Amino acid sequence: MNATVITIGDEILIGQIVDTNSAWIGQQFNAIGIRLYEIISCGDDAAQIVGALDRAKATSQIVIMTGGLGPTKDDITKKTLVEYFNTELELNEEVWEKMKQIFEKRGLQVLEMNRSQAMIPKASTMLPNMRGTAQGMWFDVDGVVYISMPGVPHEMKHLMETQVLPRLKERFSFPHIYHVNLMTAGAGESVVANKLSAFEEQLPSNMKLAYLPNLGVVKLRLSAYGEGDALANVVAVQKEKIKEALGSLVYQEGEEPLEVFIGKLLSERKETISCAESCTGGYISHLLTSVAGSSAYFEGSIISYSYDVKEKVLGVKNETLMQVGAVSEECVNEMLSGLLKLTGTTYGIAVSGIAGPGGATADKPVGTVWIAVGSQQRQVAKRFTFFPSRAENIKVFSNAALNMIRLFIQGEL
């Protein structure tokens, strides 16, 4: 079962955006046993789109298109598909009504150009987009399924999950692949791989272990190919071996990020958390509050970027800042004590470091961070050194802090 992904948009070809849709679709397909044969990125140009479609159908039974479905003149994917499949557009009253309602609710005027987005090709099945005004389309022609979706990543992902993948599973029969994911935090890919070298040697040939590292978190995906119910048991046995080899590095089975896991821990225990962030600038709080329902356990945070806020709001001593500096064990411990006093939460996290590019000193290079985690009774602080890049450091510092509080809550720190 082969698939081709066609991503459409001039902005991809001139490098104004990086195409992340293809990689995400590739992951989804790989997980259910569809082989992604090729990815083609072409411009908003009918001849190019037609050329890509012709080639795709020669190798693939599934052709996924993203992009070019906006209301403006440069978006021509739908028009091109109508011609390619020799069909015509008709107004979908339901979509049009809903669109008008949405615009009205937001106090906006519906424009004639929006109406074009409610026009659906007769030969297609509409895939309703609950996240935007560009609807998905499904064409099933001569044994090949062609799917067109908007290029906006969150709209595309939502359509894939709610419409495309379930429909593909119905339309085709896929080989058996059995996956188990394990989430690890606190060690890099090579450290994890080293701990698993003996495990990998004994792994049966129909099983495969993949490492998917992401800034302080490494997802492990164990895949088994074959037939029958016994497969699940075989995978379960191997999974336990991984857990044994990695100990507390594994925080969970599944694919949930640390902030979701911590949220569950806190919800179960009816406990609360707050943060005092300096160099991470709100990113830890953002991760914690990205979880729906986080108001049950997340009370709030103090982003103490300046000395002034550290002193006035968190009660960090001026001597500490002057004598050992903001990136120090003393400072994060004082930030944490002040925070826990102010918010009264069960747990707290305090972080102060040098994300870069500026701010380094002789003994504190860019990438240095002090993290303190603790409760009203006890605090633990650690120093880490990570990367040279600001954007990565903010994320890797945040994951390191979340992993520390995870271990603290679990009684392993």
Add this chain to the structure above:
Amino acid sequence: MNATVITIGDEILIGQIVDTNSAWIGQQFNAIGIRLYEIISCGDDAAQIVGALDRAKATSQIVIMTGGLGPTKDDITKKTLVEYFNTELELNEEVWEKMKQIFEKRGLQVLEMNRSQAMIPKASTMLPNMRGTAQGMWFDVDGVVYISMPGVPHEMKHLMETQVLPRLKERFSFPHIYHVNLMTAGAGESVVANKLSAFEEQLPSNMKLAYLPNLGVVKLRLSAYGEGDALANVVAVQKEKIKEALGSLVYQEGEEPLEVFIGKLLSERKETISCAESCTGGYISHLLTSVAGSSAYFEGSIISYSYDVKEKVLGVKNETLMQVGAVSEECVNEMLSGLLKLTGTTYGIAVSGIAGPGGATADKPVGTVWIAVGSQQRQVAKRFTFFPSRAENIKVFSNAALNMIRLFIQGEL
């Protein structure tokens, strides 16, 4: 002058890595007037690579390949090219000597498999790689130039800059393409397009306008194709027409996000900012602090997720919370006043809303947000209603807040 980029590697197709090479190459080509016709990503498979090459040479005079040049068995790009161009490999003594020296320096043993990386196709010009052991190759066959480079981004970029781009400029003469980007905030794509419909009608046929929307920010790209120095002037005239049609929706020429633009405004004025975030949970602070050097103007924030933190740290009145609720004009105004008193910054932002999925009431659906911005002297609050999804709301609320403070600082609110 067309080019095709072929990125080679199974890891791209299963989504284990995002192909960032193509976007970077697209930017380089766009800047010097080479039109990137298509990007093809294929697996480490000879038939797929040959298929991609055949199609590429039908549309393009320049074919760039990245990936598949490692020393291991799964890397087959070089072997495939040798067969494709009906040539053979020969040992490049210079490369081999250098490779042995590098390995010796690192205390590693040179393996037979490394020797294969010093074998260069006779029909190619070697492009020396100063950053790794996989050399670049340049084939010039029947008027088409084929270039093969390693997939490691920093090695590929180095080869492009030092070898490929200079050689291409010598080999071909390129047309003129001229781009201007304008950043807008405060209106969706269709509103912006509607305001520009008359503009688009009068746009000369050698010019093109593209809309690139991203959660409250719409980037506009105006491109002109043609010859001569006059092109820049023609683009400048059209750019001014866009600015006139859109007024204060345009915040900047270029491609910088709101947080970078606001950072520049504040740096120039030597003014400071702080935030009081509820539903955005730290994301506005994260955006502001993602900018290197933001400590010059960003003092800190209070993430007041709970009523308790709103009252205790920001001084929001209990009656306000009890009578009109946290998502209200009164609440964001009190949050802002409390914040500005606490931090003493020139400006402040306060946000309270319902990101969802929970928390909606009859008159306050998911997506409702109140935003107040202001200074020590004056405050302005507005209500907006956005999307049904939590993740998007957090981002679109944050961009709306940044746009409000942008307008406030510029004296347009």
